[in-house]
Amino acid sequence: MYIKLENIKDEVTIDVRSKEEFEKMPLFKYNIPVIDEKEHRLLKKYIMIAFPIILIGLIKNRRIIREDLLRLSNNKEKTIVIGCSQGRLRSPIVAFYSRCLGIDTKILEGGIKQYYKPVEKGIKKWFSI
Numbered sequence: 001m002y003i004k005l006e007n008i009k010d011e012v013t014i015d016v017r018s019k020e021e022f023e024k025m026p027l028f029k030y031n032i033p034v035i036d037e038k039e040h041r042l043l044k045k046y047i048m049i050a051f052p053i054i055l056i057g058l059i060k061n062r063r064i065i066r067e068d069l070l071r072l073s074n075n076k077e078k079t080i081v082i083g084c085s086q087g088r089l090r091s092p093i094v095a096f097y098s099r100c101l102g103i104d105t106k107i108l109e110g111g112i113k114q115y116y117k118p119v120e121k122g123i124k125k126w127f128s129i
Contacts, residue, residue, distance in 0.1 A: 001095075002109040003081055011079045012072050015112065016094045021085070027112045028083055032068045034058050034090050054093050065094065066101060073103045083108035 003011075005027075013028035015021075018040045022031040035043065035057035043053045058065065073080050080103060084090035091107045098105040 001107060002087075003106040004109050005115060008081055008108075011081045011106065013081050013083065013108075014069075014072060016082055016084050016090045017112070025112060025116050027115055028081075028108075030068075030072055032065055032072075032094070034061065034065065034094050050089055051093075054090055058093060058097060062097075065097070069094075069098050069101060069103055073098075076101070076103050079104040079106065081106045081108055083112045085111050085113050087111035 012030065014030045014032050015026075015028040016032055016034045018033050018035060018037045019031060020037045021040065022028075022033070034054060039053055039057055043050045046053075069080070070076065072078075080098065082091040082095045082098065082105060084094075087108055087110050091111070095105045095107050
């Protein structure tokens, strides 16, 4: 179910964070946002209702998310790896949906943010695959 970054070989990598988060920290190749930036700010402000916010985002965007997951998995032929900030909410929810579609799906263990390392004060660096 979970996979470490160093164990990803030829799987398709999909980031389910918002477009803005993806652009700031682009570790994975593709982005399928489950929520937008406005919903992400709401999630951060009201963390106790994070699960319903994400679930509503998935339901609201399910057609686009479904089409993108099927397209990127080459109609269920390829395994996909889904990642979000910390691997606790967004990626497991989308991974569950992806598995319901019949796609072989793994989740990036620990999320994407763990690979974001400060190099010097005020300077950030990404280690990407």
